[in-house]
Amino acid sequence: MKKAIGCGIWLTLAAGIVAYAAEGPPQLHGRIVSKEGVQNARVWTFEVRNGGTTAVSGAQIDGLRLMPDAPQACTPVVKEPASFPLPLGDLAAGATAQAKVTIDFSGCANTAKFRVHVRLAGSGGAWGAIRRSNNYR
Amino acid sequence: MKRTMHAVLAFLTIGAMAQAAPPTLDLLPAGAVAGPTGSTVGWGFTITNTTSGQWIEITSANLCSGTSGTSTACGDPGLGTFTDFISGYNDIIVGSSPNTTSVTQTFNSSTYQGIGSYLISAASGTTGPAQIVLTYNVYSVSPDDPNFDPDIDTVSVDNFLTASASVTVSTTQPPPGTPAPPSALLVVTGLGSAALYEIRKRRRGKRQPARA
Numbered sequence: 001m002k003k004a005i006g007c008g009i010w011l012t013l014a015a016g017i018v019a020y021a022a023e024g025p026p027q028l029h030g031r032i033v034s035k036e037g038v039q040n041a042r043v044w045t046f047e048v049r050n051g052g053t054t055a056v057s058g059a060q061i062d063g064l065r066l067m068p069d070a071p072q073a074c075t076p077v078v079k080e081p082a083s084f085p086l087p088l089g090d091l092a093a094g095a096t097a098q099a100k101v102t103i104d105f106s107g108c109a110n111t112a113k114f115r116v117h118v119r120l121a122g123s124g125g126a127w128g129a130i131r132r133s134n135n136y137r
Numbered sequence: 138m139k140r141t142m143h144a145v146l147a148f149l150t151i152g153a154m155a156q157a158a159p160p161t162l163d164l165l166p167a168g169a170v171a172g173p174t175g176s177t178v179g180w181g182f183t184i185t186n187t188t189s190g191q192w193i194e195i196t197s198a199n200l201c202s203g204t205s206g207t208s209t210a211c212g213d214p215g216l217g218t219f220t221d222f223i224s225g226y227n228d229i230i231v232g233s234s235p236n237t238t239s240v241t242q243t244f245n246s247s248t249y250q251g252i253g254s255y256l257i258s259a260a261s262g263t264t265g266p267a268q269i270v271l272t273y274n275v276y277s278v279s280p281d282d283p284n285f286d287p288d289i290d291t292v293s294v295d296n297f298l299t300a301s302a303s304v305t306v307s308t309t310q311p312p313p314g315t316p317a318p319p320s321a322l323l324v325v326t327g328l329g330s331a332a333l334y335e336i337r338k339r340r341r342g343k344r345q346p347a348r349a
Binding site: 025026027028029031032033034035037038039042049051052069110111113128131132133134135136137 | 194224272288293295
């Protein structure tokens with residue numbers, strides 16, 4: 001199932017919603033490792049690290065949001081995974097995992113910029129986020 | 138002849154190293170800033186990128202405790218709230234033409250210029266050693282070039298640029314004429330009311346005849 005990710009609407013959260021009621025400091029953090037591929041199948045690779053001192057089981061990317069910096073005539077669509085959350089597995093303290101997301105940017109100008117917000121979650125209330133601005137496809 | 142060849146090789150090597158110099162970040166006027174609770178402090182910057190054929194674009198900023206924020210999660214320094222100006226309100230691209238190899242911005246909280254602001258909410262304390270952590274993407278063509286194509290011109294993403302920084306809550310007294318804080322006003326009002334009550338009570342006592 002493809003999901004539009006323009007206009008600041010969360011892609012996912014239909015399943016595997018993690019409660020954020022009592023958030024402590026973020027235990028999970030990450031970054032965008034690479035962007036490869038063609039415009040209609042751009043593969044973004046994310047790396048997530050358990051920066052805490054205890055293991056996190058069931059680490060996952062809860063959702064990905066791409067918000068255009070300016071009004072644009074395109075709406076990026078996630079092709080893979082079909083739905084979120086995107087499982088990352090169990091992460092020992094200090095361990096990392098990578099996950100790929102394939103996005104269709106058809107119709108987006110070369111200079112179309114997006115704000116990126118990735119929500120991370122895991123067992124025991126572990127959480128984190130990746131926030132970036134000024135990102136092209 | 139051999140010596141000349143070595144000299145040429147050394148020159149070329151040094152030249153190549155100079156071209157591949159990583160970008161630099163300097164905070165303005167300095168990394169250590171201070172202000173009283175409730176005030177907003179911040180940092181200006183100079184970012185330099187002299188690498189030929191590479192342009193960098195800033196994509197995030199944060200203030201992280203200690204040396205966190207690159208290989209570990211960004212730790213909250215805990216004295217207030219950081220707001221990202223450099224990528225949240227601006228788009229800074231550093232490189233050769235059509236851009237410039239050095240960009241400088243002084244901090245201005247009204248116009249959202251600089252690295253970012255820090256609203257101090259703690260009554261006292263200091264962050265201790267901390268650092269500004271920027272992320273940036275690298276391109277082989279300037280994003281401001283009409284021929285820019287992110288599909289083929291993206292060199293790398295989410296690189297880090299850091300500079301030492303700290304925030305200290307100062308105990309600077311407010312200047313003369315500054316309204317007193319509400320709590321002090323309440324104390325003064327309370328004491329005044331108590332004194333007034335006591336005076337009236339004494340006067341009333343004098344007026345009333347003694348009971349038989």
